[in-house]
Amino acid sequence: MKIAVLSGKGGTGKTLVSVNLAAAAGQAVYADCDVEEPNGELFFKSKKLKSEAVKIKIPQVDVNKCNGCRACVDFCKFNALAYIKNRVFVFEELCHSCGACMLLCTQQAITEREKNIGQIEYGQSNGVAVCTGIMNVGEASGVPIIKQLLAKINQYDNGDKFIDCPPGSACTAMESIKDADYCVLVAESTVFGLHNLKMIYKLVSFFSKKFGVILNKYDKTIDNPIEKFCQQKDIKILGRIPYDEKIAQINTAGLILVRTATEYEIMFKQLLQTITKEIKNETAIDS
Known part of the structure; x- marks a missing residue:
């Protein structure tokens, strides 16, 4: 029980x-x-x-691969991503580690790193x-x-x-x-x-x-x-x-x-x- x-x-x-x-x-x-x-x-x-x-997985963005399509930003319902001054920013405190942003990225600009919590x-x-x-x-x-x-x-x-x-x-x-x-x-x-x-x-x-x-x-x-x-x-x-x-x-x-x-x-x-x-x-x- x-x-x-x-x-x-x-x-x-x-x-x-x-x-x-x-x-x-x-x-x-x-x-x-x-x-x-x-x-x-x-x-x-x-x-x-x-x-x-x-540990949890947090997205990280390669600015050299990102084309600014904002698909990841638009999809994230937790507002953990934002596109500011031609680059994607990640707000770790809001991220739920769902991995969707990495899957959505057509440029493979998003990978994940481990964070000890x-x-x-x-x-x-x-x-x-x-x-x-x-x-x-x-x-x-x-x-x-x-x-x-x-x-x-x-x-x-x-x-x-x-x-x-x-x-x-x-x-x-x-x-x-x-x-x-x-x-x-x-x-x-x-x-x-x-x-x-x-x-x-x-x-x-x-x-x-x-x-x-x-x-x-x-x-x-x-x-x-x-x-x-x-x-x-x-x-x-x-x-x-x-x-x-x-x-x-x-x-x-x-x-x-x-x-x-x-x-x-x-x-x-x-x-x-x-x-x-x-x-x-x-x-x-x-x-």
């Missing part, structure tokens, strides 16, 4: 949930797709860490294969890194795969959930948390993904707008993580709850069982 964990913003508890679900599974794969600020590895502290570069690190942590995408500072898009990262985790066969998605609902989040079998939406029990939940609720609904919600920093003594929203939309609440100072202390120390305290090991194993049961039920309904 591929289980994607999302949140409407950073700091909601997405990494807390995905790291501990992977640890609770024992034999599993954890993929940190939050390539701008990955932090899952801070908890897993993997051994035998290796890395591989992520980041890397993937991977290692092992007590049975969990940990894979992390890291984007170089200043790059425009982390999508190519996420694509390579998800291809990497497909090479592993040691259990379920937990995808720690980027926060929000931008292109990187979309790429992260494309092949997911189930999505876990993590939300804080506040009015602002409800706003963020609605954002990713629309995202997973658009992709027709099966999903459920986990309430983080839950306080049963306070009126909870997210519970009301889930009831109205008939959304499954998978679990509630309590507002607990001990959780904050363990998490701040860079430790994994499941590997540190028995009560949290039990809590996340029960949560994983609930998610697994929900996926099986959804699969049975679809078949």
